[in-house]
Amino acid sequence: MRFGVMETKNYWVEKLALVLGMLVLAAGVDRTQFPPDFLFGTSTSYYQIEGGYLDDNKGLSNWDVFTHIPGKIKDGSNGDMADDHYHRYMDDIDLMQSLGVNSYRFSISWSRILPRGRFGEVNSEGISFYNKLLDALLLKGIQPFVTLCHYDIPQELEDRYGAWLSSQIQEDFAYYAEICFKEFGEKVKYWGTFNEPNVMIDKGYRFGTYPPSRCSEPYGYCSAGDSDIEPFIAAHNVILSHANAVDIYKNKYQEKQGGSIGIVMSTTWFVPYMDTPIHRMAAKRATAFELAWFLDPIILGAYPPEMVEILGSKLPAFSSNDKLKLRRTMDFIGVNHYTAMYAKDCKFALCNDLSHYESTGYTLRIGFRDGVPIGPTTDMPDFYVTPYGLENIVLQVMERYNNMPMIITENGYAQKSSINLSAKDFVNDEGRIHFLTSYLSSLSSAIRKGADVRGYFIWSIIDNFEWLYGYSLRFGLYHVDYNTMQRTPKLSAKWYSEFLKGCPNITTVVSNMSKPRRLLM
Numbered sequence: 001m002r003f004g005v006m007e008t009k010n011y012w013v014e015k016l017a018l019v020l021g022m023l024v025l026a027a028g029v030d031r032t033q034f035p036p037d038f039l040f041g042t043s044t045s046y047y048q049i050e051g052g053y054l055d056d057n058k059g060l061s062n063w064d065v066f067t068h069i070p071g072k073i074k075d076g077s078n079g080d081m082a083d084d085h086y087h088r089y090m091d092d093i094d095l096m097q098s099l100g101v102n103s104y105r106f107s108i109s110w111s112r113i114l115p116r117g118r119f120g121e122v123n124s125e126g127i128s129f130y131n132k133l134l135d136a137l138l139l140k141g142i143q144p145f146v147t148l149c150h151y152d153i154p155q156e157l158e159d160r161y162g163a164w165l166s167s168q169i170q171e172d173f174a175y176y177a178e179i180c181f182k183e184f185g186e187k188v189k190y191w192g193t194f195n196e197p198n199v200m201i202d203k204g205y206r207f208g209t210y211p212p213s214r215c216s217e218p219y220g221y222c223s224a225g226d227s228d229i230e231p232f233i234a235a236h237n238v239i240l241s242h243a244n245a246v247d248i249y250k251n252k253y254q255e256k257q258g259g260s261i262g263i264v265m266s267t268t269w270f271v272p273y274m275d276t277p278i279h280r281m282a283a284k285r286a287t288a289f290e291l292a293w294f295l296d297p298i299i300l301g302a303y304p305p306e307m308v309e310i311l312g313s314k315l316p317a318f319s320s321n322d323k324l325k326l327r328r329t330m331d332f333i334g335v336n337h338y339t340a341m342y343a344k345d346c347k348f349a350l351c352n353d354l355s356h357y358e359s360t361g362y363t364l365r366i367g368f369r370d371g372v373p374i375g376p377t378t379d380m381p382d383f384y385v386t387p388y389g390l391e392n393i394v395l396q397v398m399e400r401y402n403n404m405p406m407i408i409t410e411n412g413y414a415q416k417s418s419i420n421l422s423a424k425d426f427v428n429d430e431g432r433i434h435f436l437t438s439y440l441s442s443l444s445s446a447i448r449k450g451a452d453v454r455g456y457f458i459w460s461i462i463d464n465f466e467w468l469y470g471y472s473l474r475f476g477l478y479h480v481d482y483n484t485m486q487r488t489p490k491l492s493a494k495w496y497s498e499f500l501k502g503c504p505n506i507t508t509v510v511s512n513m514s515k516p517r518r519l520l521m
């Protein structure tokens with residue numbers, strides 16, 4: 001844990017209350033609180049684990065190119081090798097089997113299937129890799145949940161027409177999605193079109209920290225881009241690409257293959273910075289600009305009123321043809337959830353941070369208030385331990401979208417790493433167990449209140465490449481030694497398997513653990 005703030009009396013009182021609250025929650029959760037057919041799994045994505053970045057005719061993805069630009073990744077690393085899962089997937093499936101999960105969420109590398117998008121051949125070796133992976137999972141009774149685009153695209157599409165800024169990408173995504181449905185659809189019951197398009201667009205086109213590094217001041221310092229306009233154009237193309245894929249799946253494949261399709265969103269539970277009307281309104285706007293930005297058009301057919309009011313004609317319009325496609329409803333909402341944040345109003349009062357004006361709905365997302373964090377800090381900047389956020393966000397989504405089925409597609413906890421540390425420094429991950437149990441308890445409460453939640457996936461099965469943080473953060477239930485590629489179970493892996501076995505009271509595992517150690521400051 002990092003405590004970079006004034007350690008005031010208030011701070012410690014709030015912190016103690018939160019930790020106590022967390023323990024109380026953790027004490028009461030077990031497998032029987034979830035439906036028998038509930039999906040319990042772990043999540044990954046192609047770029048973060050596969051490696052084999054040039055193997056078997058794979059093309060370059062935007063992340064392959066981006067991570068090779070000096071200075072982009074904190075520890076100077078990249079995903080060329082990552083966890084070498086491309087060659088070790090059988091071993092990793094064995095790990096899943098030993099956990100006792102019934103499902104596994106992973107993403108397909110678009111550039112492994114179509115190295116040059118629709119401008120080149122389908123790569124049969126890419127098809128064969130994912131078929132082998134799917135077969136091996138099914139053989140072990142593990143249901144695949146497949147994401148089509150987890151931030152990555154073939155670099156060729158960026159170079160040819162500027163990726164998400166061009167409506168041409170809609171055709172490319174439809175072409176790619178259909179190949180996947182055709183080749184893998186008999187084996188896949190859960191399809192996610194996109195992972196966190198809200199993050200992909202925000203970081204790629206507003207703040208410029210992810211590829212294609214586009215932004216304008218004061219949002220960031222990029223060589224090109226327009227943070228007030230481009231995020232909305234790029235998002236519009238994502239929404240219509242999603243709609244195309246759903247349309248194709250529903251028209252041609254769903255009946256025959258019997259699967260379901262949805263989109264996976266990053267969600268934050270926004271707490272008003274102060275309990276006053278202006279900050280309560282800011283929290284509503286923050287949700288609209290983060291989540292409803294995509295889900296409202298996809299589910300309700302139009303951009304959220306909170307955005308229309310502020311952005312007006314800066315929001316692209318849907319043609320009557322687009323609207324027809326959007327009427328095809330998807331089957332579930334994938335919810336990635338890690339943290340709550342304060343939402344601070346910047347509409348009625350000026351915020352110091354100049355980058356939170358119109359494009360972000362005049363709200364500032366902030367983790368601290370008067371020097372006190374919203375919850376215990378974790379090693380991932382801006383991720384706090386706020387289990388109540390999961391119940392609240394699930395209930396909020398349930399209400400706004402008429403209780404459409406939801407799957408919690410990611411939830412997890414980071415440990416900070418450095419080259420001097422080894423497996424033994426990470427395996428006693430009590431912090432992760434407390435985090436997961438408290439969030440699961442919060443989820444079971446949302447289910448008791450009527451939310452139609454069908455599954456829960458932990459991020460992640462193994463430590464992996466954490467985007468801008470490279471290998472300096474570890475989210476895995478299994479530790480990965482990046483020199484030998486050896487996987488070592490952490491205590492949380494033991495906890496998850498006990499939990500899944502229906503161990504009546506997981507507190508036995510928790511209380512058997514050694515005293516928490518504070519390894520990393």
Ligand code: FCB
Binds near residue numbers: 266336410
């Ligand atoms: C999510 C991403 C996932 C992983 C976790 C920690 O936002 O979808 O790839 O990096 O954060």
